[in-house]
Amino acid sequence: GENVEQHPSTLSVQEGDSAVIKCTYSDSASNYFPWYKQELGKRPQLIIDIRSNVGEKKDQRIAVTLNKTAKHFSLHITETQPEDSAVYFCAASREYGNKLVFGAGTILRVKS
Amino acid sequence: ETGVTQTPRHLVMGMTNKKSLKCEQHLGHNAMYWYKQSAKKPLELMFVYSLEERVENNSVPSRFSPECPNSSHLFLHLHTLQPEDSALYLCASSYTSGDGNEQFFGPGTRLTVL
Secondary structure (H helix, E strand, O other): OOOEEEEOOEEEEEOOOOEEEEEEEOOOOOOEEEEEEEOOOOOOEEEEEEEOOOOEEEEOOEEEEEEOOOOEEEEEEOOOOHHHOEEEEEEEEOOOOOOOEEOOOEEEEEEO | OOOEEEEOOEEEEOOOOEEEEEEEEOOOOOEEEEEEEOOOOOOEEEEEEEOOEEEEEOOOOOOEEEEEEEOOEEEEEEEOOOHHHOEEEEEEEEOOOOOOOOOEEOOOEEEEEO
């Protein structure tokens, strides 16, 4: 089955700096890669996703890149703000989102 | 209430108790999911229901029994649980086809097994 590894497990950045979180997956048939943000005590919420026919997707300060050959994808957050502090989860699925396999999560702390 | 709701939000039960978790989605989705979230572990998919049929059971112990009476409701029946089953149980829903496959999560039930 699919296995998703996520690094780093914790990340501290200064406000205004960029943050990068990386994930690798094992199943070459995976075709959908969402990123979820979970603030303390709240539910996970989708922030961006990418499908296997696209190499990069951007939404304001957030971007995701996908390298199918290397089987890894990354989340990039630019100009970080304190409200970006949360746990971020990557996930992979081979059926466009039906059976997501999640990474272990990254705790992002943005220091002001 | 809109979105995905879960009740109860907190539950403390003994190992011999029987309880049920409830999830309701108001989004018109046709797939629902149960996840277990433990500290320092990935979100673990437990069950998937698509069009009210169970399509996935990720080797979950039989002390967890799901039920999906219709596309809007999902239950997780619990009996003779173990302390290691203490976790946050999240319900989610989505569409099963097309491009709109974002999973929307409920607020979760924080379960403590004594």
